[in-house]
Amino acid sequence: MSLNRRDFLGRTAALTTTAMLPTAVFADGTIKLGSILDASGPFDAYGKPMDQAMRMAVSEINEAGGLLGRQVEVTAYDTQSDMALYSQYGQQLTRQDKVDVVHGGILSASREAIRQTMRKTKTLYFYNVLYEGGVCDRNIFINGVTPAQQVEALVPFAMKNSGKKVYILAADYNYGQITARWIQKFVADNGGEVVGTDFFPLDVSDFGSTIAKVQTAAPDLVIAPLVGGAHLSFFRQWAAAGMKDKIALASTTLGVGNEHKVLTPEEGNGIMCAYNYSQELDTPENAQFKEKWAAMFDGDQSMHEIAVSHYHGIKTWAEGVRKAGSLDRMAIIEALETGISIMGPGGKVTVDPKTHHAVLDVHLMQMQDQQMKVIETLPQRQPVDTQAVCDLSANPNDNTQYEIEI
Template sequence: MKSNRRSFLKATAAFGTVSLVGFPHIWNKNSSLAYAADGEIKVGVLFSLTGTTAIIEESLNKATIMAIEEINAAGGINGRKLVPVVEDPASDPATFAEKARKLVLSDKCVSVFGSYTSASRKAVLPVFEKQNNLYWYPTLYEGRECSKNVIYTGAVPNQQQDDFVPWLVEKFGKRWYLIGSNYIYPKEENNYCKKLLAELGAEVVAEEYVPLGHSEFSSVINKLKAEKPNVIFSTVVGDSVVALHRQYHAAGLDPEKMPMASLTTSENEVAAMGGEAAAGHFTSAPYFMVWDSPENHKFVDAYKKRWGGDKVTHFVSEPSYFQIYLFKQAVEKLAGSDISPNAIREAVKGQELVAPQGKVRIEPENLHSWLWPKIGQCQADGQFKILKQSANWLEPSPYKAYPNQHCTAEGLKQS
């Protein structure tokens, strides 16, 4: 790290004492040298290894590190090794922001890969916009964001709900109970869900939010028994997913009559709660571990070999993995010249690769990803049975719930 800093100081000395903010053209030129110092490219890895969301984020860290190790073992990027700088923000948005500033300003990372919750992404966003750096966000999220400083590789509402909600209404009925964790993601997903339900003539019998880390769902279970909804639409996250499913199962509720339909319950949470507590419930996602493709078999086998035969892959660890390869392709496209965040952002636009879920693409207009929606039902063995999959990859529409707003390469446009 000291030699990298010396290289940066030497490179800037010729220009005298300058303000990095006041002279962005000088900053970009010299930061490009710092990013590639000593034949290495530093990237930040910012996932919670402790706290309430560590149950899921720890696996995102593993997928990211594995991809970096694979790239380095194959010779790096244009002969340069990737150097991951790992920080633990401990599931706390304020700590996310603090660690992000360190990775960008002190460690001089050319990109940072991180976050699970939207609260943490919102916390770091000002850092990346002010410093004009790049944040790679692998998680499904609520949309309604248009930033030139974030590459979004997870699903947005239309990619999880457009097929899922009509399918559930047709199969189970029109009385829905909405339960989520209390922050922006569940509320915006539920906003989109309610729009779809209204179009289908369905109703919301209750809408409830619980704090992050909430573990006591007895009052929710009692309401479910009283209301008897056809579908329980869950956007609960982290440890709370495990508690909700276990208490639902202990109460003797029947998923054949009143299933939980989730956007956030993956193989990782199922492994924590046990297959019996999850069996019969549904999840919509672009990726499931059982997906049958050569790319996925390779991914799953490598993940188990690296991290343990009992480990699982899921719909957030998969984009955590493939976005490192999108980064690699973007940097390779630059042919070793300018590897500043600006240059990488322009180079990643339109990039495609065959990920474990299928071919993905970064949409140039909004920096979100074209993905492959699927519907899975959890089985007692902890894996999902894929019941439906889209015939084609689906375009990301981060503002579909707000038809008068559009994210473009020039920024957010109103119509």
């Protein structure tokens, strides 16, 4: 995918497909991997590269001989960013396609729309996206950063580079609401003050009155857990109002879908963020990953934070299958619970047995000339927020998304 303004904000129709990788030759007895993603619709800038990452990971697995002597076959459905289709396709993957594992979901609502189906049908599920934390379910493994891994690192970094007075602008659903509370906590923990917090539905694209409100509050820093193409308008309008060089900006979401490549340098330069992945990471693993990606997708460079998390998730699942020596769901879960690690383009990824979340490197970054420049790497950060409420070793039958007390 060549990512530009039209692509990012565009709406494209796509048919539901059952897809096999063109590079693999499948025999009887394939291992079936189910995928449910927004490959078209409002969130396709996230979903398309995730789909590419899935296909690249599976291609690598198959080229290396597959798993347990069998090739991996992909059955992929495009929800077209329609939340109702997550439940429908989740049921179809488990009851009709009878897949061995499902990787998918982008928004937290999409995860919750299919998680119970996966649990009821005893189908192993991987959710590979940064989110608000708190999911405790032995049938799911989560590979994205949580607030304690990301926000706890970003807030002091951003305040050190700006000041103590902070204004929060967040998406108005559970991710934005919960992340805003974490920001409030970490601002207070670092001696700062939150002078305002506003929430916006995902379709809001006019931030003129909000910018005036922020100007009146006169913070040193705005932190923006805003989500999606409509919310990208804020960063453009902020720069157009002449505010970018007056009040510092940080975000927990900008860049995860390569939004920094959609913004001009004048709109994006200086914005601070903290993620597990940047294309600018200078490591052998990332260099190899980018080279393989470009070769497989005709020079495309659309990989981003959640695409890489998705890639990590599929490679982690594969390592669990190898260690289990079986496709039995519980055997794979128990193998993953030994604390399996892989090395990926974002660094070392380790399964936390207690929560089924990932222990990850987090990189503090600043946007410059449409790149996310790495300033500092914080290695192997634990998901301590979810660890505070979830212990699957002690309570293996738990099935809760906890709202972590902050």
